[in-house]
Amino acid sequence: MAKTQINIRMDDETAEMARQAAATRRIAVNEYVEQLIRNDNEKLRAVFMAAAQEVLDHYGDLIDEIEGAPGE
Secondary structure, three states, X not given: OOOOOOOXXXXXXXXXXXXXXXXXXXXXXXXXXXXXXXXXXXXXXXXHHHHHHHHHHHHHHHHHHHHOOOOO
């Protein structure tokens, strides 16, 4: 997979926390940040999918009726 470079700015304390966390995991800081972003997005996607499933569970029959309504 191709990589794109982006620059981020953070205060010194946060940057040091990132360095230490990456070092503890024995990975580069950029890999650590990439993992954080991926994990955050995966959690958000899971929440969205659960909510979408809940809507389908509760209103699926109504949606089917509307989609099958004559004149549409």
